[in-house]
Amino acid sequence: MKAALDLTVEQATVTRFVANGLLTPFADPVTAAAHLAGVQAQILPAAGLALWNRVPAFTATQLDHLLYHERALVRLWGQRGTLHLYAATDWPLIYAAQAGRSTYWEQEALRDGWDPAEYEAFIERAARWLAEHETMGRSDLRRLAPDIDDRHLSGWGGIFAILTRRGLACHAAPSGGEARMAHRLRWRPDLPWDPPSTEEANAELMRRYIAVFGPVSFADMTAWRGRTQAEIKRWLARLGDEVVQVTVGGRPAWWLQSCLERLPALPEPGDLPPRLLGRFDPLLLGTRDRSWLIDAAVYKHVWRPAGHIEATILLQGRIAGTWRYDWRGPALIVTLRPFAPLSAATRAQLAALAADVAAHFAAPLGECRWEE
Known part of the structure; x- marks a missing residue:
């Protein structure tokens, strides 16, 4: 495993944002689910919002069609024993990884x-x-x-x-x-069923994970998979020179050699667009250390008791507040709770995203509320 360079925390933040499809969207939701190695779906509407953030104009109706009619997505218990949406073609892979x-x-x-x-x-x-x-x-x-x-x-x-x-x-x-x-x-009687070996399947999941959430530490990798460091090390060894060791802010981390070419083209954190991430968004589940994403003083506003993770406002790649939606008859009420006062321009951007959330659910936006 080759030694490489030292990245700043800001560079790691931006590359995760970009690799998650939050800057340049994925072509379609099935590609997104495959690239992300699954989208957590304990709460199915939250999985729909994760795809909405990463696929242009994605709707809850499309999710229903892909899951239950076209059956191009499949909902299974996967990593960490939690429900995820996967590309149906990845079903043999997910099975093999846990066989x-x-x-x-x-x-x-x-x-x-x-x-x-x-x-x-x-x-x-x-x-x-x-x-x-x-x-x-x-x-x-x-x-x-x-x-x-x-x-x-x-x-x-x-x-x-x-x-x-x-x-x-x-x-x-x-x-x-x-x-x-x-x-x-x-x-899916038509689905080819030729699962890889368990070791090959887990190495492939690690490859996808590191590509999306890297650079990552061993603690990050074990938390995302819910497996031991010994297993993680074994699967990394199967990837050979595809994996490189780097440092992030002086701390050891692992990334893919093929991802290093991203660095010169990375935008600045200030150029990242605002996002309204749903509950349990993949970005919030990718690492055990979340200091790159949120200030310690407000951490407990997002990561709540019993493993609950709130929907979040993302500004310049970091969590700047929480939000929720509620139904009032056929209309959607979106409540935004920033941690600090926001400029009028930023508030206007977030209000536009709130209207897009309503459109995702094919509902009118009844009101966009602010709690500051």
Whole structure:
């Protein structure tokens, strides 16, 4: 691994902003999801806003179509055990990266004394049921297996997370207020299924991650993947000379050799456009150290208890406030909460973005409020 140069924190900030598609947008949402190695989708409308920030004029209606009709995007449990949107063509990659790893629910069942053979038969039975139905929800599982325990019906995954980990299930369109799942062979029977090896898949995810969020530290990499430093080091070794060691403000970090050519063309932080990032935006999840992104004095306004991450106002590449949207009938109310007073010009730019948020949801903007 070659030694390279020292970057300033400002250079690292700008290159992450640019690589995230927040300056020059991606051609389409599927390309964006693939480039970002997934878009967190625990809250699906927030994933839609992440794509809206990175794809021209992207709408919530388009997201629905791509997920449930065209099925070019797929919603799976991925890195850190959280739901993400992925390009459907990356489904084999995401499966392979996690292959052989048991889920929380499998681990707990065996701790509780389930016989391994009986437990495997239970999972296989659930997979058959899923394959026999167009889609399934937890109410269907309760009907088919009245004795199923509540843990395996968990809204955080349960038996469906196990089937997803095994490459068999994905989220289908919800119905009647209930989440629904579909078997891969019913949902995308045309999808080529030739997963790479687990090591190859994880090396590829690291390649994409470093390209988007680099330069990154080992702590950043382990936090994003939810895996150990030993695993990260092994996957980096597979990338060989593609990876270079640099420093950011004097601290060691890793980047891709191919990304170094970005440096001469980087804009200044002051030239970065304002953004209204939604909750759990990928930019906010890419690194463990967030000092490049936010001042310590206001950190807890964004990263809240129970792992919640607020929607944020981004100015010159740094978090300058939070925002939210609420519905009033058919209209959208957008409330902006900057951490410090803003110029009239900046307020006008953010108000225009608030109107664009409403357009994303195909709603009129009822009001743009300011809380300062």
